[in-house]
Amino acid sequence: MGDPMNPTEYDHDHLQEAARRHLWMHFTRMSSYQDHEVPVMVRGEGPWVYDSRGRRYLDGLSGLFVVQVGHGRRELAEAASRQASELAYFPLWSYAHPNAIQLSERLATLAPGDLNRVFFTTGGGEAVETAWKMARQYFRATGSPGRYKVLSRNIAYHGTTMGALSITGLPDIKAAYEPLVPGSVRVANTNFYRAREFAPEVADDLEAFGLWAARDIEQRILMEGPESVAAVFLEPVQNAGGCFPPPPGYFQEVRRICDRYGVLLVSDEVICAFGRLGAWFGALRYDYQPDMITCAKGLTSGYSPLGAVLVSDRIMEPFLDGSATLLHGFTFGGHPVSTAVALANLDLFEKEHLVDGVAARSDAFRAVLEDLRDLPIVGDVRGDGYFFGIELVKDRDTRETFSDDESERLLRGFLSGALFDAGLICRADDRGDPVIQLAPPLICEQEHFDLIGQVLRQVLSEAWNQF
Numbered sequence: 001m002g003d004p005m006n007p008t009e010y011d012h013d014h015l016q017e018a019a020r021r022h023l024w025m026h027f028t029r030m031s032s033y034q035d036h037e038v039p040v041m042v043r044g045e046g047p048w049v050y051d052s053r054g055r056r057y058l059d060g061l062s063g064l065f066v067v068q069v070g071h072g073r074r075e076l077a078e079a080a081s082r083q084a085s086e087l088a089y090f091p092l093w094s095y096a097h098p099n100a101i102q103l104s105e106r107l108a109t110l111a112p113g114d115l116n117r118v119f120f121t122t123g124g125g126e127a128v129e130t131a132w133k134m135a136r137q138y139f140r141a142t143g144s145p146g147r148y149k150v151l152s153r154n155i156a157y158h159g160t161t162m163g164a165l166s167i168t169g170l171p172d173i174k175a176a177y178e179p180l181v182p183g184s185v186r187v188a189n190t191n192f193y194r195a196r197e198f199a200p201e202v203a204d205d206l207e208a209f210g211l212w213a214a215r216d217i218e219q220r221i222l223m224e225g226p227e228s229v230a231a232v233f234l235e236p237v238q239n240a241g242g243c244f245p246p247p248p249g250y251f252q253e254v255r256r257i258c259d260r261y262g263v264l265l266v267s268d269e270v271i272c273a274f275g276r277l278g279a280w281f282g283a284l285r286y287d288y289q290p291d292m293i294t295c296a297k298g299l300t301s302g303y304s305p306l307g308a309v310l311v312s313d314r315i316m317e318p319f320l321d322g323s324a325t326l327l328h329g330f331t332f333g334g335h336p337v338s339t340a341v342a343l344a345n346l347d348l349f350e351k352e353h354l355v356d357g358v359a360a361r362s363d364a365f366r367a368v369l370e371d372l373r374d375l376p377i378v379g380d381v382r383g384d385g386y387f388f389g390i391e392l393v394k395d396r397d398t399r400e401t402f403s404d405d406e407s408e409r410l411l412r413g414f415l416s417g418a419l420f421d422a423g424l425i426c427r428a429d430d431r432g433d434p435v436i437q438l439a440p441p442l443i444c445e446q447e448h449f450d451l452i453g454q455v456l457r458q459v460l461s462e463a464w465n466q467f
Ligand SMILES: Cc1ncc(COP(=O)(O)O)c(C=O)c1O
Pocket: 123, 124, 125, 126, 128, 157, 158, 159, 160, 235, 239, 268, 269, 270, 271, 296, 297
């Protein structure tokens, strides 16, 4: 199929034909590739990726919020190769291997508080699925067998397996698979920009809005009956909907509410951990103590698949007793190669001070995006660290959004393709209101921010003129 280092050697026509005939892409409207080329990426270097035609793109989404240290890092490829030669595979079912042990120790050291126990999975959805099962079994073991429900926020994405999909708050991606797992309930999200539509009484005061959103969780717990609620799953910054940061005081109030009603707080950090917000974990960034953290993606920077659930000593305690067993696992969870890559990845983070670097450069990135606010289509710019969303509107003053049809024409019909053609990979998303999302590799600097700003200005201006 050609030399990946020399993209001109790819047989484009054959790849296109075979992709159309055989490959089922994820979350992809397959019909759209009948008359469009399938983008085929073949190589990466730093923040750049190259397609099979040799065109270069700035990877403004780190693949899929994954490639924290950038592409083409030999250290990680070599760590994988060394481990595959030494011991390619052994399961964590009753056995252990050194990388899994060392990585669990290292994660426990980095994590907030007493999250000292680590259960490995192969990705984020499995980590979410696992955390729900752990919560349910924990309550059975501690005399509250009626606690099985979970709360999560409107429009939040938590994965696609049946349990994780049940926790997800996006009705459109659930509908085809109903009935899902019972006992999953929605609460308000922290979309302050739209607060006047659903919480007008606090729409002008961010802190009051944060308390209102936290208390929506309390009301839900009371409505469901506290004795039936196991956990609440929250991302530090909610991704779907376009990067909703937590208002000041929100997580502290949620923690108090969880403690009051004996509900576990699960911080779903599949995107937000490993430097994405300028801290090792989102919970550290916003100073709250979860009972569990789910993570994946940036843990290996994507050089090999891995996810994890970090669990507090309190939740672990009943599982250390007598015959108690979490009857749950994955053949490839905590794979030796993936855990070797994760250790080498964390070494790179430390050597290159990536987490502090994001904290130091985040304001400069934000400033470039804020500068786009003079464009009439830009309604809001929000986010944190290297994780931002730009909400697009029809009318900046009234905040009127696009209709479904307009959004379809704007995002799928124009923006996604135009941004890609202009050499920027980012996400044009309308799972909530239409947004452009950016989450570049953590090695990005001013020159990359500037390029992102230039491409967005050009393409968003064109979009405004066309619609
Ligand atoms: C917050 C959150 N949870 C869970 C998942 C699911 O992770 P995965 O795709 O690795 O299963 C994602 C994926 O983007 C996510 O953003």
